[in-house]
Amino acid sequence: MTGGGVDCSIECTGSTQAMVSAFECVHDGWGVAVLVGVQSRDDSFKTHPIHFLNERTLRGTFFGNYKPRSDIPGVVEKYMKKELELDKFITHSVPFLDINKVFEYMLRGEGLRCMIRMDA
Structure with a gap:
């Protein structure tokens, strides 16, 4: 072909x-x-x-191949200015205390993009 x-x-x-x-x-x-x-x-x-x-x-x-030290701050800035819409890509949001759930989601192929919140 x-x-x-x-x-x-x-x-x-x-x-x-x-x-x-x-x-x-x-x-x-x-x-x-x-x-x-x-x-x-x-x-x-x-x-x-x-x-x-x-x-x-x-x-x-x-x-x-993102370089966290130099590339991530620019992404965060765009997100804060609402120039980059990331929320729709988050599959799960869990508090830090439930961080092990994120690994369970990943191993099952369910947690493609998990956000870990640092709240209590």
Whole structure:
């Protein structure tokens, strides 16, 4: 369908099978796969080594490669000015005392973006 593979693929689901598919569908010689999704801690990524030998590139990013010290203050400023609408993306909001619930949500695949409140 693509004549040998796609130039670039981006995986955002966290599914290990989708990660493998994203990598294996890129073009030999110049294709780049970028993994963004976060998989379960017990999953492993398995593919045949020939895909690397054929000069495909696999890249990953964690939190979009944000640099917290320099990037987060700008995001907070935009949020405070109502230029950035983040509230609709929060899946759960829990007080700090219930922080363990956040980990339970993540392990079940339910807590995509949890906010931990520092109130009592």
